[in-house]
Amino acid sequence: MSDRAIRTEQLTKRYGDVVALDHLDLEVTPGEVVGFLGPNGAGKTTTIRLLLGLSRPTEGRAEIFGLDCQKQPAQVHRRLAYVAGEADLWPSLTGEETLSLLGRVSGRVDEHYRDDLLNRFDLDPTKKVRAYSRGNRQKVILIAALMVRPDLLVLDEPTSGLDPLMEQAFRACIGEARDRGQTVFLSSHIMSEVEALCDRVGILRNGALVEMGTLAEMRHLSALTVEARFDGAVPDLSNVPGVSDVLIDGQNLQCQVRGSVEPLVSALAASRVTGLLSREPSLEELFLAQYGEGEHGR
Amino acid sequence: MAADPAVLVRDNEPTLTRRSPITVVASRSARAAGRSGALWGFIFGIAIASSAVSYTQIYKTPASRAALAAAYGSNNAMSALFGPAPQLQTVAGFTVFKISMTLMILGAVWGLLTSTRLLRGEEDRGRWDLLVAGQTTRRRATFQAIVGLGAGAVVLWAGAALLTVATGQSDKVQFGVASALFFTLAMVATAVMFLAIGAVTSQLAATRRQAASLAAVVLGISYALRLVADAGVGLHGLIWVSPLGWVEELRPFTAPQPLALVPIGACTVILAGTAVHLAGRRDVGSSVMADRTQAESHLGLLGGPTMAAIRLMRSTVIGWWMAIAIAALLYGFIAKSAGTTVAGSVHEVLTKLGATGNGTQAVLGVCFLMLAVLTGFVAGGQVTAVRAEESGGTLVHFLVRPISRWSWLGGRYLVALSVLVVAGLVAGTLTWLGAAVQHSGLSLPTLLGAGVNLVPPSMVILGVGILAFGVRPRSVTWVVYGLLGWSILVVIVGGIGAVSHWVLDTSVFHQMASAPAVPPHWGANAVMAGIGITTALFGAWAFRYRDLQGE
Numbered sequence: 001m002s003d004r005a006i007r008t009e010q011l012t013k014r015y016g017d018v019v020a021l022d023h024l025d026l027e028v029t030p031g032e033v034v035g036f037l038g039p040n041g042a043g044k045t046t047t048i049r050l051l052l053g054l055s056r057p058t059e060g061r062a063e064i065f066g067l068d069c070q071k072q073p074a075q076v077h078r079r080l081a082y083v084a085g086e087a088d089l090w091p092s093l094t095g096e097e098t099l100s101l102l103g104r105v106s107g108r109v110d111e112h113y114r115d116d117l118l119n120r121f122d123l124d125p126t127k128k129v130r131a132y133s134r135g136n137r138q139k140v141i142l143i144a145a146l147m148v149r150p151d152l153l154v155l156d157e158p159t160s161g162l163d164p165l166m167e168q169a170f171r172a173c174i175g176e177a178r179d180r181g182q183t184v185f186l187s188s189h190i191m192s193e194v195e196a197l198c199d200r201v202g203i204l205r206n207g208a209l210v211e212m213g214t215l216a217e218m219r220h221l222s223a224l225t226v227e228a229r230f231d232g233a234v235p236d237l238s239n240v241p242g243v244s245d246v247l248i249d250g251q252n253l254q255c256q257v258r259g260s261v262e263p264l265v266s267a268l269a270a271s272r273v274t275g276l277l278s279r280e281p282s283l284e285e286l287f288l289a290q291y292g293e294g295e296h297g298r
Numbered sequence: 299m300a301a302d303p304a305v306l307v308r309d310n311e312p313t314l315t316r317r318s319p320i321t322v323v324a325s326r327s328a329r330a331a332g333r334s335g336a337l338w339g340f341i342f343g344i345a346i347a348s349s350a351v352s353y354t355q356i357y358k359t360p361a362s363r364a365a366l367a368a369a370y371g372s373n374n375a376m377s378a379l380f381g382p383a384p385q386l387q388t389v390a391g392f393t394v395f396k397i398s399m400t401l402m403i404l405g406a407v408w409g410l411l412t413s414t415r416l417l418r419g420e421e422d423r424g425r426w427d428l429l430v431a432g433q434t435t436r437r438r439a440t441f442q443a444i445v446g447l448g449a450g451a452v453v454l455w456a457g458a459a460l461l462t463v464a465t466g467q468s469d470k471v472q473f474g475v476a477s478a479l480f481f482t483l484a485m486v487a488t489a490v491m492f493l494a495i496g497a498v499t500s501q502l503a504a505t506r507r508q509a510a511s512l513a514a515v516v517l518g519i520s521y522a523l524r525l526v527a528d529a530g531v532g533l534h535g536l537i538w539v540s541p542l543g544w545v546e547e548l549r550p551f552t553a554p555q556p557l558a559l560v561p562i563g564a565c566t567v568i569l570a571g572t573a574v575h576l577a578g579r580r581d582v583g584s585s586v587m588a589d590r591t592q593a594e595s596h597l598g599l600l601g602g603p604t605m606a607a608i609r610l611m612r613s614t615v616i617g618w619w620m621a622i623a624i625a626a627l628l629y630g631f632i633a634k635s636a637g638t639t640v641a642g643s644v645h646e647v648l649t650k651l652g653a654t655g656n657g658t659q660a661v662l663g664v665c666f667l668m669l670a671v672l673t674g675f676v677a678g679g680q681v682t683a684v685r686a687e688e689s690g691g692t693l694v695h696f697l698v699r700p701i702s703r704w705s706w707l708g709g710r711y712l713v714a715l716s717v718l719v720v721a722g723l724v725a726g727t728l729t730w731l732g733a734a735v736q737h738s739g740l741s742l743p744t745l746l747g748a749g750v751n752l753v754p755p756s757m758v759i760l761g762v763g764i765l766a767f768g769v770r771p772r773s774v775t776w777v778v779y780g781l782l783g784w785s786i787l788v789v790i791v792g793g794i795g796a797v798s799h800w801v802l803d804t805s806v807f808h809q810m811a812s813a814p815a816v817p818p819h820w821g822a823n824a825v826m827a828g829i830g831i832t833t834a835l836f837g838a839w840a841f842r843y844r845d846l847q848g849e
């Protein structure tokens with residue numbers, strides 16, 4: 001038995017010549033909320049489909065709660081719920097009928113919580129799926145996944161099509177799930193969502209994990225933006241260790257700092273600084289920095 | 299590096315403007331309809347050629363031809379089944395009698411399937427949103443799609459005409475070029491009308507499946523109307539209210555009556571116009587027929603994937619059962635009067651048509667072959683429904699929950715098998731009922747046996763379909779309907795007798811004993827059922843080890 005919620009070993013998927021996923025090693029601890037980022041075509045959905053046993057790996061293996069994803073899918077699925085980015089449902093069923101069908105297939109439903117979710121997501125369950133808007137269909141599969149209170153939630157762009165109010169409701173639900181000790185694996189393009197919800201973040205590019213860690217760790221690896229205003233001559237910072245991208249505009253200076261800020265602080269101390277501002281990069285900036293390196297996608 | 303946007307824009311611009319949206323829809327649908335039109339045109343041509351050639355080989359002497367004409371030329375029940383047969387002493391007359399009803403029905407099925415696929419089916423998949431969002435309007439897009447469908451029909455006609463004219467050059471056959479063209483035009487006329495009917499039902503119905511079913515109901519009614527008209531019960535006027543009847547009234551080869559082209563053309567133009575008009579009056583993705591958006595929830599039959607499948611398919615399946623029931627009832631009803639004229643040397647004719655035995659039973663042998671084809675279509679529909687669940691994205695909802703692929707597919711297989719068995723029992727029972735009204739003296743067990751006898755061939759279609767589903771899911775429709783089309787073709791061509799038994803054996807209908815004319819061959823049935831189950835098991839095994847695949 002493994003004590004990991006998710007573990008992949010050298011997980012690889014090729015479609016002909018295209019390597020969609022390249023020897024991925026990934027571990028998620030129970031109770032964690034992990035964000036999974038990457039440009040379009042990076043291999044996020046591929047990873048998730050392999051974890052769910054919907055696709056077969058070319059190489060490697062994946063486990064969920066110590067159970068093999070390919071060999072014991074039914075046992076694995078008893079403990080997880082999945083939300084895809086697009087909800088293909090049965091057009092002739094009503095929302096209520098759909099939830100009833102999906103609930104009975106799942107085996108266990110917290111009915112109070114389901115009714116609560118219907119309220120919070122403001123969904124009218126008496127309408128037929130055919131008549132739902134895209135966002136409302138997405139709500140149906142979100143509620144269907146949350147209402148079984150699974151040990152693991154696997155979410156692939158779960159909020160696509162939701163309005164900001166519903167996005168907020170979704171964040172609240174994930175917060176509650178975390179508080180209850182549920183594990184969440186969330187692939188998303190909405191940086192603020194990932195920033196707000198996730199303990200750890202993985203960044204995938206061209207099928208390989210290029211970064212994995214807490215937000216704090218990742219910030220540490222990246223540059224800090226420092227802006228300073230001088231009363232007098234602007235000092236020459238080009239030789240200070242860790243400092244780069246120096247921009248001077250009159251009395252104003254802007255630069256990037258990597259690693260320790262101490263050398264910069266010493267250098268600035270020699271001049272008359274009238275204003276100083278330092279800013280940590282947002283996840284979006286971190287992410288754009290990652291995108292920017294090399295090719296964008298494939 | 300794909301980082302230079304300027305380069306991308308420069309590369310893309312010409313391709314965007316070169317192909318005007320005015321012709322995009324038309325050429326797309328023409329290409330798709332043309333491809334299947336070419337295939338079916340070929341099948342039509344082979345079927346016509348083989349009928350003509352088989353006649354020249356079986357009825358060599360004028361005496362034998364005269365005997366044939368004497369026996370069938372005025373048999374009302376046979377003309378109810380196959381259409382009137384005024385000139386059986388000629389190659390052309392026999393060809394019309396032997397093949398035209400089959401081709402008319404096949405053409406209609408092709409027409410309604412093709413047009414609902416390219417109109418409603420494309421729309422269901424969301425492809426129209428993109429096109430209509432561009433510079434073209436809904437009406438224009440529909441008009442173009444219909445023009446494209448028309449091109450497909452022309453290809454169908456060209457294929458059939460080419461082979462027919464070529465066959466007609468033979469000394470023994472001797473079809474005139476003009477009459478061969480007119481004959482094939484008649485054979486394609488139902489296809490054209492049902493393209494238009496499918497275009498209208500595509501606007502009326504909410505899904506492709508519904509649109510095709512609606513058009514199939516029209517086909518069923520129009521077949522039944524002409525059947526009654528030709529049954530010699532004083533209602534011949536009904537022929538003029540049936541699209542199939544109009545085609546019959548063209549009387550190609552025997553007594554050409556081009557005037558009947560008027561209702562055919564008028565019907566087509568009016569229906570196509572109606573479709574274009576309706577298209578402009580509704581939104582993309584919606585239907586004209588009011589569909590309730592609010593509905594009381596019924597939580598029955600939603601316990602799992604199998605029950606849900608039963609619930610979601612029940613109206614389609616009941617529709618098929620009713621079609622089989624009505625056909626069986628009519629067949630049972632006319633069998634006795636058709637059978638009374640069958641005697642002596644004429645008996646040979648029926649043998650060549652696929653039946654042995656005598657009288658009523660011999661006629662019913664032919665009828666059950668037609669019911670077997672219908673049941674084959676039911677089997678094909680079941681397989682494509684299984685695939686649609688995967689490609690439509692609803693299967694994922696089950697497979698990410700504690701449902702194994704094996705149990706899902708097993709459940710769907712059992713549902714499909716039950717649908718086929720019930721179809722067989724319905725066919726047997728209703729034929730018995732129709733026959734009993736006429737005091738034909740056929741026992742219920744005999745006809746139930748003949749009904750159950752229909753199941754094994756369709757089990758082969760089901761099994762091969764599931765195999766295709768497991769191995770190459772995107773090929774399912776082609777494999778299933780290809781096998782069905784081929785099997786029908788082989789049975790038609792098989793009349794020649796010169797066909798190798800290796801070829802004959804590839805038809806799922808060849809090994810089926812023509813019960814009730816002869817007793818069902820339970821050994822062969824067991825083999826076919828075994829093949830059906832084994833191929834399905836292989837398919838299920840392959841399915842467990844493959845990726846789920848969308849469109």
Ligand SMILES: Nc1ncnc2c1ncn2[C@@H]1O[C@H](COP(=O)(O)OP(=O)(O)OP(=O)(O)O)[C@@H](O)[C@H]1O
Nearest residue numbers: 015018020038039040041042043044045046047298
């Ligand atoms: N069925 C398939 N056949 C061929 N190639 C595929 C298939 N599915 C995915 N790919 C390829 O695998 C790569 C990874 O795709 P994937 O869907 O996992 O990306 P993603 O990270 O989910 O992207 P997005 O953010 O756009 O959802 C892409 O290059 C894609 O083209």
Ligand SMILES: [Mg+2]
Nearest residue numbers: 044045046156
């Ligand atoms: Mg994706």
